[in-house]
Amino acid sequence: MKHYDYILVGGGLFNGVIAREARKQGKTCLVVEKREALGGNIMCRDVEGIMVHEYGAHIFHTSNEEVWEYVTSLVEFNHYINSPVANYHGETYNLPFNMNTFSKMWGIAFPSEAKKIIESQRQAVEGEPENLEEQAISxxxxxxxxxxxxxxxxxxxxxxxxDLPASIIKRIPVRYIYDNNYFNDPHQGIPKKGYNELISKLYEGCDVMLSTDFLEKREELSRLGDQVIYTGTIDSYYGYRFGKLSYRSLKFEHQVLEEENHQGVAVMNYTDRETPYTRKIEHKHFAFGTQKNTVVTEEYPVEWDDGMEPYYPVNDEKNNQLFQKYRDLADQEEKVLFGGRLGEYKYYDMDKVIESALCFAKDRLNL
Ligand code: FDA
Known part of the structure; x- marks a missing residue:
């Protein structure tokens, strides 16, 4: 049986960067991925020529020049700028909160008018905000x-x-200029051929084992390599011996519609309580698509339970303390190193995952 320098558990973005850095040094890698395809959460599915973001909308944005150089040296990006729209019972408003939003809401034109209205409404909260509602109004x-x-x-x-703590919202960005660009970063876009091309380039030259849960064959698979880089959930690696870490999950409902343009924007947030989903994504607008049909995805937040995808870590005190216990065990490992959003129990944007994997490759693997 072939022996590898690295067994990469999880075929997401983090291990993709590790794979590329390892291959550049002539190292060998076996990727073990439990899903049917590589890519982790950035994986796209081609539906009628439209790249569908299967695990949630992914918009690449960064202020890190090294990261931008890294991804653009591999694939070409388009000039997509994220400018989501809020839909409140059919009334639409531009996001993030900016002069376009205020002008529609109050029929005003100038920043001084918007500031005056917001300031007068903030007075509704007296003293320290005691919950999220008071915090947001303040x-x-x-x-x-x-x-x-x-x-x-x-x-x-x-x-x-x-019933939610005020601490969830520390600040709410408000712009007193007419600017619907959601992100402040100087670089933004979507790979022209979708994220799968980026993933293929990152994993070029690796052997791949799909539909395989590493934990079910850990002894046998570990023996195949000198070092294991594990990007699954850290608590599952240790058999949940201290208890389970909590997550928020999402349910996605994808639909092909026989119309060319459904909502006129890639991301529409439904901000009323009655519409059951939070967002509707129309994927073709990420790529300025002109296909005959369109694909939309409704996104429903759900409580995470066994068997569901763990999307967002709940980094409250209880879970962070639990994570630290697992982290202490992980620190004692020699052959297995943990990384990525699940291994580190941390929400990471894509650019931050790349940044973290590049540091990891250099500092911990000497690549
Ligand atoms: P990722 O989860 O992608 O990969 C881990 C892989 O390990 C998975 O493929 C999993 O199946 C596999 N695995 C786990 N356990 C295993 C086991 N036991 N055996 C084998 N395989 C195993 N970022 C951004 O910059 N812009 C954006 O717009 C968004 N949007 C966004 C939306 C949503 C809904 C989420 C949840 C996240 C984002 N992100 C984002 C963040 C982005 O998804 C994230 O940065 C990367 O996907 C993280 O890559 P990782 O490799 O760390 O994990």
């Missing part, structure tokens, strides 16, 4: 809170805003 006033924050946040967390 930051942006009642109208924006009621129409654009309340329903969306309650669906996201499955709880009333008055």
């Amino acid at each position: 930051l942006v006033g009642t109208d924006i809170y009621q129409k654009l924050i309340k329903g969306y946040t309650e669906k996201q967390w499955g709880r009333d805003c008055r």
Whole structure:
């Protein structure tokens, strides 16, 4: 049986960068992925020529020149700029909160007018905000809170805003300029041929074992390599011996529609409480598609349970303490190293995952 320098558990972006750095040094890698395809959460599925973001909308954005250089040396990016729209009972507003939003909401034209309205509405909270509702009103006033924050946040967390801690929202970015670009980073876009091309380039030259759960064959698979880089959930690696870490999960409902253009924008946030989903994604707009049909995805936040995809770690005190116990065990391992969003129990944007994997390759693997 072939012996490898690295057994890469999980075929997502983190291990993709490790694979590329390893291959550049002539090292051999075996990738073990439990899903049917590589890519982790950035994997796309081609439906009628439209790249569908199977595990949620993924928009690449970064301020890190090294990361931008890294990805653009592998694939070409388009000039997509994320400018989501909020839909509140059929009324639409531009996001993030900016002069276009305020002008539509209050029929005003100038920043001084918007500032005055927001300031007068913020007064509704006296003293220290005691919950998320009070915190949001103290930051942006009642109208924006009621129409654009309340329903969306309650669906996201499955709880009333008055029962959520104020600490969830530290600040709410408000722009007193006419600018719908969601991100502040200088670089933004989507790979022209979709994320799968990026993944293929990153894993070029590796042997791949799909539909294989490493944990079910860990002894046998570990023996095949000198070092294991594990990017699955850290608590599952240790058989949940201290208990399970919590996540928020999502349910996606994809639909092909026989119309060319359904909502006129890639991302529409449904901010009322009554619409059961939080967002609707129309994938072709990520790539300026002109196909005859369109594909839309409704996104429903759900409580995570066994067998569901763990999307967002719940980094509260209890879970962070639990994670630390697993981290202490992981620190004693020699052959197995943990990385990526699941191994580190941390939400990472794609650019940050690449940054972290590049550091990991250099500092921990001497690549
Ligand atoms: P990732 O989860 O992608 O890969 C881990 C892989 O390990 C998975 O393929 C999994 O199947 C596999 N695995 C786990 N256990 C295993 C086992 N026991 N055996 C074998 N395989 C195993 N970022 C951004 O910059 N812009 C954006 O717009 C978004 N949007 C976004 C939306 C949603 C809904 C989420 C949840 C996340 C984002 N992100 C994002 C973040 C982005 O998805 C993230 O940075 C990367 O996918 C993380 O890559 P990893 O390799 O760390 O994990």
